Amino acid sequence: MEHSKHIIRAVLLLVVIAVVFVLVTHFLIPETYGMHGSYRFANVQEFASLPASHGAPGACAECHEEEADALAGGKHASVSCEVCHAPLAEHLGIPAAPASPAGGEAAGATPAGEGEPAGDPGSGDVAGEDTPLMPINRSANLCGWCHEYLVSRPKTFPQVVLGAHVVEQGEELGKNGEIRDGLCWECHAEDVHDTD
Ligand code: HEC
Ligand code: HEC
Numbered sequence: 001m002e003h004s005k006h007i008i009r010a011v012l013l014l015v016v017i018a019v020v021f022v023l024v025t026h027f028l029i030p031e032t033y034g035m036h037g038s039y040r041f042a043n044v045q046e047f048a049s050l051p052a053s054h055g056a057p058g059a060c061a062e063c064h065e066e067e068a069d070a071l072a073g074g075k076h077a078s079v080s081c082e083v084c085h086a087p088l089a090e091h092l093g094i095p096a097a098p099a100s101p102a103g104g105e106a107a108g109a110t111p112a113g114e115g116e117p118a119g120d121p122g123s124g125d126v127a128g129e130d131t132p133l134m135p136i137n138r139s140a141n142l143c144g145w146c147h148e149y150l151v152s153r154p155k156t157f158p159q160v161v162l163g164a165h166v167v168e169q170g171e172e173l174g175k176n177g178e179i180r181d182g183l184c185w186e187c188h189a190e191d192v193h194d195t196d
């Protein structure tokens with residue numbers, strides 16, 4: 001007996017560790033974990049209950065037919081309005097929507113102003129007068145996301161070194177090499193959605 005004491009101690013220690021393990025995992029593992037796989041099932045509902053921020057394809061066209069037709073007939077037909085502008089929810093003044101990179105925070109973006117009313121895209125109704133307009137990003141950076149020369153882009157994709165391209169086209173850069181807002185649009189509106 002004298003020599004089995006250490007074994008009993010070891011077994012007791014293992015039992016204590018097992019009990020602590022069961023207790024701790026019981027409190028740490030969320031309730032709906034594992035219901036339908038190795039993830040927390042309640043998470044699905046949490047995300048589904050967030051307000052939608054993006055419109056369906058064609059949501060913008062309901063009110064901006066001219067821009068939509070011009071876009072569809074041009075080189076940017078494959079680019080969604082919301083990529084260059086902002087999620088529809090921002091336009092309709094629904095605050096919870098995460099800001100898009102094209103939104104008000106972006107360099108050179110004009111902040112959304114108060115203006116003409118927009119409305120519910122589903123109903124075609126016009127909402128209250130406080131509905132903010134879309135922020136418009138007129139900076140060269142907007143175009144640069146896709147067209148700034150990068151070694152990693154496919155060679156066949158149209159890309160330019162922004163500053164050098166502007167100078168080549170006979171325009172001047174600012175003191176620190178900056179490109180003035182709206183300059184790309186002055187020559188390329190037709191490639192996007194010129195409605196004039
Ligand atoms: C329910 C109608 C409606 C829908 C849907 C709608 N807009 Fe508008 N939008 C308006 C109205 C009204 C104005 C203000 C008058 C105008 O400039 O045509 C406006 C203005 C704008 C402006 C100009 C903002 C400014 O400062 O001049 C932009 C850009 C714009 N919308 C983009 C979009 C985009 C992109 C979508 C889709 C994500 C969209 N709109 C969906 C009604 C709508
Ligand atoms: C490739 C980027 C890009 C896409 C895609 C795009 N826009 Fe624009 N849009 C712009 C820029 C840049 C301006 C600002 C033009 C300027 O400087 O006046 C603008 C201006 C506007 C304006 C203000 C009025 C005007 O014509 O100047 C409206 C309204 C508008 N866009 C709606 C749309 C809608 C609707 C779509 C989708 C059908 C769309 N845009 C897709 C870049 C884009």
Ligand code: HEC
Nearest residue numbers: 075076078079083142143145146147157158184185188191
């Ligand atoms: C989200 C990506 C995206 C943004 C942002 C974007 N473009 Fe484009 N652009 C494209 C795609 C895609 C094409 C079509 C490429 C093709 O035909 O292979 C294109 C084509 C063009 C072309 C035609 C090139 C040719 O081969 O004739 C020009 C010019 C152009 N874009 C200018 C602009 C300007 C100016 C802006 C900013 C107002 C802009 N783009 C913003 C994706 C973008």
Ligand code: HEC
Nearest residue numbers: 140143144147158159160162165166169171179183184187
């Ligand atoms: C003064 C007019 C002018 C300005 C400003 C201008 N461009 Fe251009 N751009 C042109 C012309 C003309 C072409 C076609 C000739 C060529 O390929 O060099 C062109 C071609 C392009 C192409 C296609 C290149 C290719 O490989 O097919 C892209 C992309 C482009 N421009 C983007 C921009 C962007 C982004 C800006 C703003 C930083 C801008 N441009 C400013 C006139 C201009």
